[in-house]
Amino acid sequence: MDEEYDVVVLGTGLKECILSGLLSVDGLKVLHMDRNDYYGGESTSLNLIQLWKKFRGSDKPPAHLGSSRDYNVDMIPKFIMANGALVRVLIHTDVTKYLYFKAVDGSFVYNKGKVHKVPATDMEALKSPLMGIFEKRRARKFFIYVQDYNENDPKTHEGMDLTRVTTRELIAKYGLDDNTVDFIGHALALHRDDRYLNEPALETVKKMKLYAESLARFQGGSPYIYPLYGLGELPQAFARLSAVYGGTYMLNKPECKVEFDEEGKVCGVTSEGETAKCKKVVCDPSYLPNKVRKVGKVARAICIMSHPIPNTNDSHSVQVILPQKQLGRRSDMYLFCCSYSHNVAPKGKFIAFVSTEAETDQPEIELKPGLDLLGPVDEIFFDVYDRYEPVNEPSLDNCFISTSYDATTHFESTVIDVLNMYSMITGKVLDLNVDLSAASAAEE
Amino acid sequence: MATIGHNNLNAKLVLLGDMGAGKSSLVLRFVKGQFLEFQESTIGAAFFSQTLAVNDATVKFEIWDTAGQERYHSLAPMYYRGAAAAIIVYDITSADSFTRAKKWVQELQKQGNPNMVMALAGNKADLEEKRKVTAEEARAYAEENGLFFMETSAKTAANVNDVFHEIAKRLPRAQPNQNPAGMVLVDRPAEGGARAASCCS
Numbered sequence: 203m204d205e206e207y208d209v210v211v212l213g214t215g216l217k218e219c220i221l222s223g224l225l226s227v228d229g230l231k232v233l234h235m236d237r238n239d240y241y242g243g244e245s246t247s248l249n250l251i252q253l254w255k256k257f258r259g260s261d262k263p264p265a266h267l268g269s270s271r272d273y274n275v276d277m278i279p280k281f282i283m284a285n286g287a288l289v290r291v292l293i294h295t296d297v298t299k300y301l302y303f304k305a306v307d308g309s310f311v312y313n314k315g316k317v318h319k320v321p322a323t324d325m326e327a328l329k330s331p332l333m334g335i336f337e338k339r340r341a342r343k344f345f346i347y348v349q350d351y352n353e354n355d356p357k358t359h360e361g362m363d364l365t366r367v368t369t370r371e372l373i374a375k376y377g378l379d380d381n382t383v384d385f386i387g388h389a390l391a392l393h394r395d396d397r398y399l400n401e402p403a404l405e406t407v408k409k410m411k412l413y414a415e416s417l418a419r420f421q422g423g424s425p426y427i428y429p430l431y432g433l434g435e436l437p438q439a440f441a442r443l444s445a446v447y448g449g450t451y452m453l454n455k456p457e458c459k460v461e462f463d464e465e466g467k468v469c470g471v472t473s474e475g476e477t478a479k480c481k482k483v484v485c486d487p488s489y490l491p492n493k494v495r496k497v498g499k500v501a502r503a504i505c506i507m508s509h510p511i512p513n514t515n516d517s518h519s520v521q522v523i524l525p526q527k528q529l530g531r532r533s534d535m536y537l538f539c540c541s542y543s544h545n546v547a548p549k550g551k552f553i554a555f556v557s558t559e560a561e562t563d564q565p566e567i568e569l570k571p572g573l574d575l576l577g578p579v580d581e582i583f584f585d586v587y588d589r590y591e592p593v594n595e596p597s598l599d600n601c602f603i604s605t606s607y608d609a610t611t612h613f614e615s616t617v618i619d620v621l622n623m624y625s626m627i628t629g630k631v632l633d634l635n636v637d638l639s640a641a642s643a644a645e646e
Numbered sequence: 647m648a649t650i651g652h653n654n655l656n657a658k659l660v661l662l663g664d665m666g667a668g669k670s671s672l673v674l675r676f677v678k679g680q681f682l683e684f685q686e687s688t689i690g691a692a693f694f695s696q697t698l699a700v701n702d703a704t705v706k707f708e709i710w711d712t713a714g715q716e717r718y719h720s721l722a723p724m725y726y727r728g729a730a731a732a733i734i735v736y737d738i739t740s741a742d743s744f745t746r747a748k749k750w751v752q753e754l755q756k757q758g759n760p761n762m763v764m765a766l767a768g769n770k771a772d773l774e775e776k777r778k779v780t781a782e783e784a785r786a787y788a789e790e791n792g793l794f795f796m797e798t799s800a801k802t803a804a805n806v807n808d809v810f811h812e813i814a815k816r817l818p819r820a821q822p823n824q825n826p827a828g829m830v831l832v833d834r835p836a837e838g839g840a841r842a843a844s845c846c847s
């Protein structure tokens with residue numbers, strides 16, 4: 203490794219692996235290292251033995267849970283919007299050929315103590331028990347407005363400039379009640395708090411359209427897809443892309459100390475006494491702890507179960523959003539469940555996550571409203587984690603640090619961070635103009 | 647996993663072996679019928695597909711070459727995930743490469759799919775005068791470990807197609823598909839259908 207590279211990438215989380223792949227494809231000489239002996243960093247998926255080591259300090263999970271290698275438990279659970287930015291990146295880079303996906307069965311929302319299917323179209327709105335009969339009619343009108351809305355066609359704007367009209371004003375025009383607004387904002391537009399109400403409505407309308415278009419894509423019960431064998435496959439697939447284009451891979455490299463010259467610019471990375479010279483470093487927050495600050499923390503519970511989440515139509519993969527207001531909280535809570543149908547657990551087993559931006563130091567208590575929806579669990583692990591963002595100036599030190607994965611349930615913000623980093627690193631804009639309306643799926 | 651549709655099988659096949667053993671050369675010989683005296687260490691294309699007809703079926707191999715990630719012991723588990731077959735390649739003129747091949751066999755026995763068809767290929771059989779590993783030794787090892795064994799030469803083409811044919815014959819036919827397989831995301835063909843083609847059955 204005593205060689206000179208254009209870029210050394212540290213950490214094999216999803217963001218780092220996408221960047222490594224893009225940079226190698228661009229012809230840059232990339233060395234990609236990780237202190238762990240596995241791919242994925244924070245965004246890896248663990249087998250049962252790894253899970254036990256991490257949370258129970260033992261490598262002997264109980265035999266009744268089945269074979270360790272049948273488990274792929276995500277450490278950052280998220281679903282992929284079928285029409286979203288990550289799918290664009292996968293198609294643009296042709297990394298899709300290394301992966302198999304399946305639609306996610308269901309998307310639900312918690313409202314007044316009960317779990318309901320998220321209605322996403324005007325037709326579904328009419329059927330949903332979430333609303334009374336008059337509210338349904340109002341909601342249907344609003345859904346039709348959103349479906350027909352086209353940024354480039356003023357005729358569809360009905361006289362409103364959505365870059366100025368706030369979401370609150372737009373919704374007021376349709377006379378929707380707070381309950382309806384709650385599921386539209388949190389379960390359809392996937393906002394995490396209520397700030398969107400006072401922001402221009404365009405963003406919310408676009409997010410609702412993304413949801414509806416993603417839902418239409420694969421005729422599943424949700425707008426999401428998810429890879430077979432878990433999210434840990436994603437960083438590995440992008441790492442393979444990088445390797446195929448000449449990137450060098452070294453796992454299990456202790457230390458990975460970033461070296462700086464007298465001007466404070468990065469000049470190399472040292473591990474095990476050898477230094478790889480480089481012009482730039484790309485890494486996750488854990489490799490440059492002095493250049494990041496804490497911006498929040500996440501509380502979560504990981505559960506192994508032998509049944510689907512109750513009241514979700516027997517969905518073998520599902521998301522349930524519990525909007526903040528329904529719980530009297532400042533941030534939403536999420537349930538996420540996957541199972542053997544996505545090859546993340548042995549036959550008959552389900553993996554459920556309950557997570558939220560932590561507001562206390564007691565995850566057991568804080569997560570209770572979500573846990574109460576799961577029914578009995580075979581095993582449960584509690585955990586609290588910090589989130590970081592970079593505070594350095596990359597133009598001065600040539601260090602490009604990713605932000606910790608945020609609290610969204612899908613990958614839109616992940617990809618935005620990656621694309622911004624790519625532009626800062628290369629000075630170029632990645633053209634993701636794949637014809638998404640034409641992207642489709644072939645059944646294996 | 648080998649998946650079936652009518653009489654067609656799709657089978658992921660992975661290559662493993664020491665640097666320079668001839669993995670890429672074997673694939674190039676099989677897929678394109680070519681041999682390069684100075685085959686570069688593998689970067690770039692590392693994914694091929696080739697269809698073979700055997701008595702009762704056609705087998706479409708999806709062939710994965712390592713892309714160099716194994717060099718520093720950093721091969722990703724997704725590489726052998728779902729593989730129906732593996733060819734472990736060593737160079738008959740290098741005892742080290744044979745030792746390395748045995749390590750790969752162990753690794754596959756630990757990580758791979760238990761029904762995987764495994765072949766041990768002693769490559770560069772044309773270099774008889776420089777031989778360091780005897781065929782007897784390799785065959786005995788293969789038999790003990792449930793692999794089938796052939797000596798090959800990517801240079802002369804000896805036994806190359808035969809290895810792939812033998813694998814195709816040995817692939818379990820009616821493997822019950824416990825889980826309906828997933829979908830591959832593809833660009834839908836623009837007019838004419840040139841682009842997509844990522845599938846199958």
Ligand SMILES: Cc1cc2nc3c(=O)[nH]c(=O)nc-3n(C[C@H](O)[C@H](O)[C@H](O)COP(=O)(O)OP(=O)(O)OC[C@H]3O[C@@H](n4cnc5c(N)ncnc54)[C@H](O)[C@@H]3O)c2cc1C
Binds near residue numbers: 279499555608610611
């Ligand atoms: C159904 C679903 C629900 C989600 N719910 C939440 C949520 O309620 N609140 C939230 O903040 N994010 C949630 N997420 C998003 C996501 O899991 C994490 O928030 C985010 O990806 C990582 O958070 P982070 O910025 O703390 O990452 P990091 O700073 O990298 O987090 C550090 C560690 O925290 C862990 N972690 C962080 N957040 C979560 C989480 N929510 N669940 C499990 N592990 C986590 C990871 O193991 C990671 O290693 C959810 C995703 C899905 C699919």
Ligand SMILES: Nc1nc2c(ncn2[C@@H]2O[C@H](COP(=O)(O)OP(=O)(O)OP(=O)(O)O)[C@@H](O)[C@H]2O)c(=O)[nH]1
Binds near residue numbers: 686769801
């Ligand atoms: N004489 C002879 N040379 C061969 C044979 N097969 C491969 N070679 C040569 O051996 C060298 C290495 O072959 P590759 O196919 O690149 O080996 P590889 O296993 O793919 O190597 P890496 O990609 O570096 O891991 C090349 O120079 C080939 O020309 C063979 O059957 N006979």
Ligand SMILES: [Mg+2]
Binds near residue numbers: 670688
């Ligand atoms: Mg090669």
